Amino acid sequence: MRARGTDRVASTSARLVLAWAARYTRGLPPDIAADRRLELTADLHDQLADAAHLGLGRITTSRTVVRRMLLGVPADLSWRHDQLRVARGCAPSEADMAIGSFSRLQVGITVLALPFLALSLIATSVIVSHVTQPGPHEVPLWAGLVALGCAGTISGGLALQVRHRRVGLILVALGVLVVGAMLFWLPPVWMVALVLTALVGWEVTRSHRATPALDAT
Amino acid sequence: MVRRRPGQLLPLEVDVLEAAITLAGTADPEFHGFAVAKNLADGDPRRLTAHGTLYKALGRLADAGLLSCRWEDPAIAEAEGRPRRRLYRITGQGELAARSARQHEHVPGGRAARLGVRKPGPAPA
Numbered sequence: 001m002r003a004r005g006t007d008r009v010a011s012t013s014a015r016l017v018l019a020w021a022a023r024y025t026r027g028l029p030p031d032i033a034a035d036r037r038l039e040l041t042a043d044l045h046d047q048l049a050d051a052a053h054l055g056l057g058r059i060t061t062s063r064t065v066v067r068r069m070l071l072g073v074p075a076d077l078s079w080r081h082d083q084l085r086v087a088r089g090c091a092p093s094e095a096d097m098a099i100g101s102f103s104r105l106q107v108g109i110t111v112l113a114l115p116f117l118a119l120s121l122i123a124t125s126v127i128v129s130h131v132t133q134p135g136p137h138e139v140p141l142w143a144g145l146v147a148l149g150c151a152g153t154i155s156g157g158l159a160l161q162v163r164h165r166r167v168g169l170i171l172v173a174l175g176v177l178v179v180g181a182m183l184f185w186l187p188p189v190w191m192v193a194l195v196l197t198a199l200v201g202w203e204v205t206r207s208h209r210a211t212p213a214l215d216a217t
Numbered sequence: 218m219v220r221r222r223p224g225q226l227l228p229l230e231v232d233v234l235e236a237a238i239t240l241a242g243t244a245d246p247e248f249h250g251f252a253v254a255k256n257l258a259d260g261d262p263r264r265l266t267a268h269g270t271l272y273k274a275l276g277r278l279a280d281a282g283l284l285s286c287r288w289e290d291p292a293i294a295e296a297e298g299r300p301r302r303r304l305y306r307i308t309g310q311g312e313l314a315a316r317s318a319r320q321h322e323h324v325p326g327g328r329a330a331r332l333g334v335r336k337p338g339p340a341p342a
Contacts, residue, residue: 017268035303036272038300038301038303039250039302039303040268040272042249042250042251042299042300042301042302042303043249043251043254043268045299045300046249046251046252046299046302047251047254047262047265049299050251050255050262051262054262056262060263061262063263064262064263064265067263067267068254068265068266068267068268069267069268069269070267071267071269071270072267072268072269072270072271073269074269075267075269075270075273076268076269076273077269078273079269079272079273079276
């Protein structure tokens with residue numbers, strides 16, 4: 001009974017991966033979409049067979065399968081984007097090549113987070129003012145300046161990172177950290193700040209390791 | 218967010234090429250995607266490379282001519298009762314690229330050396 005249940009878990013996770021593949025290959029040229037789905041089917045089969053050979057539990061295997069799917073989502077979306085561009089007759093540009101899939105994700109998250117962070121800073125200062133000094137208040141100037149400063153630092157960092165990546169990313173991290181530190185008592189804000197800073201730190205490390213190799217070929 | 222300059226390999230792509238060289242040293246010089254993921258995971262099945270990341274990297278390397286690929290004969294897959302695999306093989310250009318990347322990394326032997334894996338000789342392109 002338990003084996004049947006765990007088998008179901010493993011097959012469900014594999015079906016989930018294939019369902020996601022069907023989703024992100026939708027609208028692509030049929031041969032490219034079929035190739036990707038067939039390659040994933042073979043991969044899943046090999047992974048499940050290997051896990052069975054190693055005697056891994058089905059729950060552990062399913063977790064690994066789902067983890068592989070989730071961590072690959074940005075690359076899947078980027079791959080889809082590139083395939084669509086090629087299908088429309090325009091090869092990926094240098095600019096697209098310069099900013100990878102993870103970059104687009106990070107830029108997207110940051111751009112979405114910017115207004116939220118700026119508004120949060122202003123709202124915080126207003127709330128703090130009302131709590132400490134009840135009565136009519138105007139939005140303190142410093143709150144607006146800090147919000148603008150942080151937003152400017154993050155935006156500047158994002159713009160700069162195209163040419164001077166490490167400096168740009170460090171600026172982004174700095175701006176995000178200042179916002180997070182000022183709003184440490186608001187968990188959603190500092191959690192976003194920590195996640196963004198971790199992503200940036202990870203990326204700085206990765207970019208430092210990026211190796212020129214094709215030059216020699 | 219790795220900026221890709223023309224002629225630059227990402228760390229994962231270098232690792233894939235080195236895994237390809239290792240796999241090419243076995244009886245069959247051709248390998249499939251899961252074999253690369255398994256090789257990169259260093260024996261830990263919980264550290265397998267994500268599907269999207271792996272197959273995007275393999276596709277890029279194939280597009281760049283560093284790997285060649287073909288679909289397996291359906292009869293073989295059918296005889297073994299499994300789906301068809303896409304088989305990859307490292308090219309001579311791929312071996313050169315891996316060697317060059319290893320030199321730039323300042324780590325003699327590259328990833329294989331870091332992992333304590335003995336590298337096989339150059340495989341046929």
